[in-house]
Amino acid sequence: MILLCGIPTESPLAMVRKALDASGEHYLLLNQRQFSVMGIMLEIADGRSTGRLRVNGDSYPLEEFTAIFTRLMDYRFLPELKDQPDGSPQRQLCRNLLDTLNRWAEVAPARVVNRTAAMGSNFSKPFQAQLIRRFGFEIPETLITNDPELVKAFRARHQRSSTNP
């Protein structure tokens, strides 16, 4: 079974869901906004993860999920938590639910799109560019500096360039 995690109306998740419906694949949609009817229990022993995911009273062994498509957003910005004070039980539940889901996704033997670790390079474009280059792709000529003269020389060399202050 495939697990979809996120907000159902979010475009990429909606598109994947539509494609799965069209192909008749069996999937479970975990609507992040309905976190209050969910629960998860994760155990790791001898390098293997097991556990159960509960949604609306139904319970699923984690081992049954062969793929996970995760588009979870930062729980702090969920509309359902807008009026909840810091440290409220609802916030705590939501945070721990998503954290446990993420922990499981990191170690699950399933195909996961994408694991948090794999997305870490998104936080540094020049770091990511180096990874991309290693796989044989061309990357734009890039300069990072605090020297204005080097910037001027770079722009003179490259007629089409963009600057990120």
Add this chain to the structure above:
Amino acid sequence: MWLVLCSTQDISGLWAFQGLQLRGLRPIELVTVEMLPYSLKWEHTMGVSDPEFSITLVDGRVIKSGAVRGVLNRLTHVPRHHLAGGPDYDYATQEYTAFFMSWLFALPMPVINRADAQGLCGAWRHISEWVWLAGRAGLPTPLYGQKSTDRIDETVEIRRLHPVGTPTITAIVVGERVFGPHLPSRILAGCLRLAQLAKAGLLGIEFAASASENGWTFAGATPMPDLRVGGEPLLNALAEELF
């Protein structure tokens, strides 16, 4: 030149710097995280050519990536205090962190440990991931459990495999060697395998002094162990790895 990157508070890193210098790695430069924000000039390039960088430090030293022969990298965080109070603090911090990840990753090998998307001196993994990897490496591990109903707030408290105060023993992997306490062969092999799985040239592995599995139960791992645990033999191995 060789480089040691660490904090002025990192006694272990400073100890390693002295030890590597004594072992003939010269010239060897100590660059601390505290001095980096005051660097006079940064230049980091990439494109058709290999990634390169040049840093002109406030004391006049110039660190060029092309001249670096090996690096002991123990940078755990990006200095941010000089950005505090600015209107764009959050943005500036993100960009500064992105820059550090990149130039550290551009350091020519050997680098112990290389910057990773999960940490500036190697991956800082969650304990759930470490215990999973340790199990796959064949090390005896305790059962790890986590639930959505747990009361723990990991923004202020870390999860542990053993109760606070449990005595631990640290072994350190450097390349293909393990330093620290005398280890049973199965544990030794597990340590090496864990470092391989973690893609860490240097890895500290903690064991709890418990009764199970001949007293060796995995308790945690870090890319930033106290190197002094391994003593002079560890310094010899580090020097060999970096030379």
